[in-house]
Structures are given as structure tokens and as C-alpha cells.
Amino acid sequence: MSGGGLSSAEVAAIDDLLDRLTLAVKLDSAAANAAAKPAPKPVAATPAPAPAPAKPAGGGIKIIGKAGGAAVPAPAPPASTHGSAWGAAAVTRPSSSLGSEKAAEEVAAYVKARGVSALKTSGLRDRLAVMADDQSNAPAREAAMLAYAALCEAVGASVEPFVAPMLPVFLERLADKATSVRGAADSACQALARLLNPEAVSRVLPAILAGTSPSRKWQSKEGAFKIIATLCETAPDAVQAGLPDIVPVVSDGMVDARDEVKEAAVSAAESAFALAGNRDIAPCIPSFLSCIRKPKETADAILKLSGTTFVQAVEDVALWWRCGLDRAPPIALPTAHRNMSRRTNNSQLATAAAAAVAVAPTAVAAAAAAAACRNRAAVPAIARPWPHCQSCVGPNGAGKSTLIKLMTGELKPDSGTVAKHINVRVAYVSQHALHHLEDHLDVTPNQYVRRRYQKGEDREDEVKVTRVLTPEEEEAIKKQIWVIDGQNRVLEKLLGRRKKKKTFEYEIKWVGLSSIEFNRWTMREVLVERGFEKLCRELDDKINAEKGEAAARPLTLASVEQYLQDFGLEPEFGTHSAIRGLSGGQKVKLVLASALWHCPHMLVLDEPTNYLDRDSLGALAQAIREFGGGVVMISHHSEFVGALANEVWELKDGKLSCHAKTLKEDADA
Incomplete structure (x- = not known):
């Protein structure tokens, strides 16, 4: 053993292996350069001029051949091939050269055979570190990167503690001036990423994220994002734990000036977000990624996320989704987060994720209060001089809904006429109330009301058979x-x-x-x-x-927001949540609110109690009592109808009979 715990025999062996590796790198580089140069065109041979006749030697004596022929010139020296394209000697590789990759594998095989302790006893660890950072020797840098890659692939997990600390150097070499060094560094990065134990990911993650900083060259950024994508496959649980740090960095990379960095960041983001493992979230992934690259789409992405109904439990990783939505409105983003948090079992992480949104405490408190009091009165009072409420009763299939649709213009009679005063405004809520919203699920309730009345009149009237021209x-x-x-x-x-x-x-x-x-x-x-x-x-x-109270009410976001609050839809749901994400009861409230926006004289309700809880039913009953116009109701909820109606329409066998509610009926109610 030599000083410092090094084995002289191992040092000599490693020196020989590294020298062979460096030589192989140089030879491969020379061969690659020669192959890259175009071959010169062959030059046609030019015949040499005939030699001049020899002058007679002194005394004028001439040498004559035996046959008396011309003199035979002395044989010319052999023509030199130096400088000829075809006569140059071929470059031959020494027999000791095995190719750079093969030579790197021999270095790894040596360590594998003797154990990872040979990295220290042979001095290989220190030699490779010096070679990797040798700014004046490109072959040495390349040889070091190839050796690191071979060690990761051949030796395996036991070499990780010695190679992982070199990751910052690997990322730096990705932006090396020499192309061959960049390629070798990419191999080293990917080999290390595939090798890393999940427990080690948290330790190397800061170095990976540092490689994406604005001061780094684009090749280093691209390589760092590629490592993240690889880790999503090899160590998904570890990446999930690091999402709070990863998501903001990946989001910044998706808007980088270099297309290569953008593509790598998008790939990393897709891999990371796929780890959410939540089927409810999956449809939101494309819009989420798109809004990061196009901030104008952020609001739509948040609405889609906040409007998602979460059936599957939301795991911890899914709560970090909205970290990249830092361009969101100050209320809409917490709404989206709370929508997800309600389905998680980890309250601590939900709280931490909420804190990452950095919303002012007053805003969170206000939103929480809005959620707590979302079951307020369903219908506000509207004064009309027509205090009358009719209930339409009859067996199933008698035609009650058909009668209502004839009254409201949804259907056209096969015979006879339906007369209505031309100034009467009628609001209609169908038996399947949610069909009013089927084509508008991805907008907010506030947007729905404003779009429905943007022309002044109710757009639902435009599609009635009494309006549409055939x-x-x-x-x-x-x-x-x-x-x-x-x-x-x-x-x-x-x-x-x-x-x-x-x-x-x-x-x-x-x-x-x-x-x-x-x-x-x-x-x-x-x-x-x-x-x-x-x-x-x-x-x-x-x-x-254009007449009445509706014309005087401004059709603005603030006005509609306040109006929806009167129906129990606080801004959290009325302005900052998509209709798709509302509960059945909330959707019914929205349908009622929309139908009453234009201050109708008559309200026609077909099974209005569907989806409403008991508190909401009580609020609806009170609002109907205070409503000054006429009300026609169909409902199987006898208690609800009996407490409100003062006239009964009975439909049986195709005939309609009307009578005031009797004392017995009042008592039964």
C-alpha cells in the first residue's frame, strides 16, 4: 500500500485503464472528424515527359546497344507517393485501443470485480473528479463522463454515494464546448437518474432544480428537466413528495425562450402531473399545462378545476396541482383548492397546500363563511298584483307536464289555441330543471345569467316552438x-x-x-x-x-353576483365556480334565479322540489308566498304544494277541472 491508503498496484492498474480510455476517446474523435470531412476528388495521373537523348561522353564516344538500337536510359527512381491522396498510408488504430465505450466498460468492470472500495483505494474517485473538471482537456472530460455512466450501469446501486455528488458537474458538462463531451454527459445524467434510490432523490433534488436557474445555459436546463421526467418513472413516490418545489420550477421552464427547454419542461410536467393518479383530475391536465404556457387561459383552467366533482379521494399529490396557477384571481384559486381539499384525508397537507397559494387570511375567511351560509333563501320576493297559486294534480301520465309546456310555448297544440296577453312575462322551470344548463356546464352561474339575457330578452324564448320559424x-x-x-x-x-x-x-x-x-x-x-x-x-x-324592474337592473358581474347571493349562491359558487361543479340543489337554485331575472308576472314550476334539501324547501315556500304574481305548480310533494296552493287544477282522462282548495284539503295540508 502507498501513502494515503492507496494501493500502488491498483493505482497502476487504474492509470493504465484511464490512459487507454483517454486514448480511445482521442482516436474515436479523430475518426469522427475524418469521417465528417468530405473525401478529396482523385487527380488524374500525368505521363512523365520522355527523357532527352544522352549526350556522348567526353571524346564523343556514343554507347550503342548490342542490336544497334537506341540507348537504354538508366532506370528511374520509384515515384514518391507522398502527398498523393491515394498513396497516403492508412491510419491504423493501435491494437490496444478498444473504442471509448468499451474502454469505459473495462474501468467499470475493474471496480465491479474488486468492489466499490476500489474507487478509493485506486484513487479512481479523485482522478475522475479532476478529469471531469479539467477545462483544458476535452478528451479527459469526455472520458470521465463515459466512465461515470459505465460505473452506474455496470456496478449498480453501490456506486451511487460516490457518483451522486458529481451531478452538478454532469449538468455543467451538458453545456460543454465540445459536442462529444455534451453527449457523454447526457449519458451520465440519465444513467445516474435511473440508478438513484428513491430515498436519495430528496438529497439531489436541490442540485437538479439549481440546474434550471436562469443563469444556467439552456443545455443544462434541458438536461435537468429530462432527469425529472426520468425520476417520475423510476422514483414516483419521491417525486410526489418533491412536487411543491418541482411544480413552480417546471412551470417557469414551460415559458423558457428556448424551444428545447420548453419541450423538456412540458414532458417533465406531463410526467409529474400524471402521478396524481386521480381520474377526476385527469381531464384537467391538458388545460392546466396549456394555461401555464398561455396565461390568458388561466381563468378557464381554474374554472374547469373548480368545477370538477371529486368522487375519488384526492391524494396528497393532487393538492399541489394549483401551485403553478399563480396567475389566478384571488378568490377563484382558493375555490379550486377547497373543491379538491374536501375529498382528501390528509388535513395537514391540505392546510400546507392552501398556504402555498398565499391567499390573504381575510379572503380565506370570507370564502369559508360563504361556504357555510350557501343555503339561504331560494327565491326573492317580487311584487306583482296577482296573488294566486295553483297546483296541478293528477295521476302519472295524465298530461300535467304537457299542459304546462303548452302554456309556456314549449309545445304547440295539435288543435285549438293557447291565448296569452302580449305583455305577460312567464318564467318556466321544467321538470328536469338541469336541462336548462346542459349546454353551459363550463361557464360560471354569473356568466350564464349574463349570456342568457345579454340581448335584453330571455334567450330561452328564442328556441320555443312558438317563436322559431320552420x-x-x-x-x-x-x-x-x-x-x-x-x-x-x-x-x-x-x-x-x-x-x-x-x-x-x-x-x-x-x-x-x-x-x-x-x-x-x-x-x-x-x-x-x-x-x-x-x-x-x-x-x-x-x-x-325592456319594461319593468328587469330593465332597470344592470346586467353586470357585480349586479348578478349580488342577485345570485339572494338565491343562496355565494360568490364562491356563483362567480368563481363552473356550473359543472355545482351540486344538484345549487343548480336548481341557479335555474330559478335565471328564470326570475326578467321579473315575470307568472311563474310556472314543474317539480320544483327536486334536489332541494329541507331548509331550501322552506325558503322556496316562503318566497312563493311573498311572490306577488301568479304561480302554477306541479309536484308530487303533497306537503309542499298543499301548504301553498289556493286553487287546484285536476287533470284526469284528458279533462281539466279547476276548483278552489276546500277546507278539507286545507286541513289535510
Whole structure:
């Protein structure tokens, strides 16, 4: 043994192996450079000029051949091949060279055969560290990276404590000036990542994340993100534990200036987020990744996440999802987090994850208070001089819902007529109340109300059969000729309405005539008789929407937010949660609120008690009592209907009979 605990024999053996490895790296590099250079074009040989006749020697004596022929010149020296492309000697590799990868494997095999202690006793550990950081010797740096990679792959877990501390150097070598060194460093990084014990990930994670700092070169950043992606496969539990630190760094990498870094960061993010293992969250992953790269999509991503109904228990890792949503509105993000936290069994981690959102305590307290009092009154009082409540009863299949749909314009009668005063506004909540929301599940309740009434009138009225023109009706309107002042004219649209004694007149605009002087006022009865009833109804609905309290109420976010609060939908749910994430009872409240926005004269409710809890039923009953307009209800909830109705409509065998509620019925209620 030599001084310092080194074995002279092992030192000599390692010196020989490293010298061979360095030589192999140089030879491989020379061969690669030669292969990269284009081969020179061959040059055609030029015949040498014929030698001049020899001058006679002194005395004029001439040498003559035996046959008397020409003189035979002395043989010319052999032509030199130096400098010829085809005559150059081929470069031959010494027999001791085995190729750089093979030479690196021999170094690893030596350590494997003698145990990891040979790394210290042979001085290999220190030699490789010096070679890896030798800025003036690129072959040495490459040889060190190849040796580290071979050690990880051949020796295995026992070499990890000696190689893992070199990770910062590996990341630095990824940005080396020499291309071959960068490739060898990438092999070393990936070999170490596959080798790392899960328990060691937390120790090397700071070095990995440091490799992504803005001061590092892009190759180092790319390599660090590749290591994270690999660790997601080899040590998923350890990565899960490190997500609080990983997610913000990966989020920054996804908006890096270099495309290579972006791609590596996205791959790392996809691998990391897949560890959530939650089927409810899985549909949100694409929008979550997209919003990090495109901040404008953040609000939509949060709404989608906050609107997710969590059936499966939310594991710890899923709670760190929203760490990357640091561009979120100050209330919407806590809403999304609370939505997830309600399904976790780890209250401590849920609290820690909530703290990571960095929301002011007052905001959290306000949101918690909103959640606690979300079961307030379902319907606010609206004064109307029509204090009457009818209940429609009858056996299943008698046609109660059909009758209601005929009254509200959802269906058109096969025969007979349905008469309604043109100024009456009717609100309708169907038996399957949630069908009102089916096409709007990814918007907030606040957005739904504002979109539904953005034109002034209720957009649901536009799709009723009493409003929608059939293709045949549209064609009939285009073909119908009006003879006015001896000229043929075609109706284009109705512009206005005015009172005319006991009826109304409508202003007609004609096709091709833009000046108002050509417009003509026509009685409603005439228009209805000629098939224009739906056009009249459309204008009636628009005019009615401009009247009353609804017209004076601003259709703004703040106004709608306050309005929804009156229905028990606090801002947490009314403004900052998607409709998809609401409970059944909350959706019913939203349907009721939307139907009543335009201050109707009549409220038609088909099974309004569905999904409502007892407290909400009590609030709804009280609101109906205070409602000044007319109410028509169908419900199998006899206690609820009996306490409210003062008139009973009984539908049986296709016939409807009406009577005031008797004292016996009052007593039974």
C-alpha cells in the first residue's frame, strides 16, 4: 500500500485503464472528424515527359546497344507517393485501443470485480473528479463522463454515494464546448437518474432544480428537466413528495425562450402531473399545462378545476396541482383548492397546500363563511298584483307536464289555441330543471345569467316552438306579396309596436326599401291572419324585456353576483365556480334565479322540489308566498304544494277541472 491508503498496484492498474480510455476517446474523435470531412476528388495521373537523348561522353564516344538500337536510359527512381491522396498510408488504430465505450466498460468492470472500495483505494474517485473538471482537456472530460455512466450501469446501486455528488458537474458538462463531451454527459445524467434510490432523490433534488436557474445555459436546463421526467418513472413516490418545489420550477421552464427547454419542461410536467393518479383530475391536465404556457387561459383552467366533482379521494399529490396557477384571481384559486381539499384525508397537507397559494387570511375567511351560509333563501320576493297559486294534480301520465309546456310555448297544440296577453312575462322551470344548463356546464352561474339575457330578452324564448320559424314558414313569408299603393312588396321585418284602441299595430319594413317613409303600420289581427304571428310574438318579447324592474337592473358581474347571493349562491359558487361543479340543489337554485331575472308576472314550476334539501324547501315556500304574481305548480310533494296552493287544477282522462282548495284539503295540508 502507498501513502494515503492507496494501493500502488491498483493505482497502476487504474492509470493504465484511464490512459487507454483517454486514448480511445482521442482516436474515436479523430475518426469522427475524418469521417465528417468530405473525401478529396482523385487527380488524374500525368505521363512523365520522355527523357532527352544522352549526350556522348567526353571524346564523343556514343554507347550503342548490342542490336544497334537506341540507348537504354538508366532506370528511374520509384515515384514518391507522398502527398498523393491515394498513396497516403492508412491510419491504423493501435491494437490496444478498444473504442471509448468499451474502454469505459473495462474501468467499470475493474471496480465491479474488486468492489466499490476500489474507487478509493485506486484513487479512481479523485482522478475522475479532476478529469471531469479539467477545462483544458476535452478528451479527459469526455472520458470521465463515459466512465461515470459505465460505473452506474455496470456496478449498480453501490456506486451511487460516490457518483451522486458529481451531478452538478454532469449538468455543467451538458453545456460543454465540445459536442462529444455534451453527449457523454447526457449519458451520465440519465444513467445516474435511473440508478438513484428513491430515498436519495430528496438529497439531489436541490442540485437538479439549481440546474434550471436562469443563469444556467439552456443545455443544462434541458438536461435537468429530462432527469425529472426520468425520476417520475423510476422514483414516483419521491417525486410526489418533491412536487411543491418541482411544480413552480417546471412551470417557469414551460415559458423558457428556448424551444428545447420548453419541450423538456412540458414532458417533465406531463410526467409529474400524471402521478396524481386521480381520474377526476385527469381531464384537467391538458388545460392546466396549456394555461401555464398561455396565461390568458388561466381563468378557464381554474374554472374547469373548480368545477370538477371529486368522487375519488384526492391524494396528497393532487393538492399541489394549483401551485403553478399563480396567475389566478384571488378568490377563484382558493375555490379550486377547497373543491379538491374536501375529498382528501390528509388535513395537514391540505392546510400546507392552501398556504402555498398565499391567499390573504381575510379572503380565506370570507370564502369559508360563504361556504357555510350557501343555503339561504331560494327565491326573492317580487311584487306583482296577482296573488294566486295553483297546483296541478293528477295521476302519472295524465298530461300535467304537457299542459304546462303548452302554456309556456314549449309545445304547440295539435288543435285549438293557447291565448296569452302580449305583455305577460312567464318564467318556466321544467321538470328536469338541469336541462336548462346542459349546454353551459363550463361557464360560471354569473356568466350564464349574463349570456342568457345579454340581448335584453330571455334567450330561452328564442328556441320555443312558438317563436322559431320552420323552413316552410320562412319560405311562405318570402313568397307572400303585399300590394301597397299599387306596388308589390315583401315583408322584411317588424320594427315597432304601438297601441291602437283595444289592439296593437306593428310597423313593417319592406324588402329593398330602406327609407322609413315607406314603412307601414298594420293591425296585429291582419298579421296573425296572414301567418306572421311568430314575428309579432318575437317583437312582443323584446318590448316586454325592456319594461319593468328587469330593465332597470344592470346586467353586470357585480349586479348578478349580488342577485345570485339572494338565491343562496355565494360568490364562491356563483362567480368563481363552473356550473359543472355545482351540486344538484345549487343548480336548481341557479335555474330559478335565471328564470326570475326578467321579473315575470307568472311563474310556472314543474317539480320544483327536486334536489332541494329541507331548509331550501322552506325558503322556496316562503318566497312563493311573498311572490306577488301568479304561480302554477306541479309536484308530487303533497306537503309542499298543499301548504301553498289556493286553487287546484285536476287533470284526469284528458279533462281539466279547476276548483278552489276546500277546507278539507286545507286541513289535510
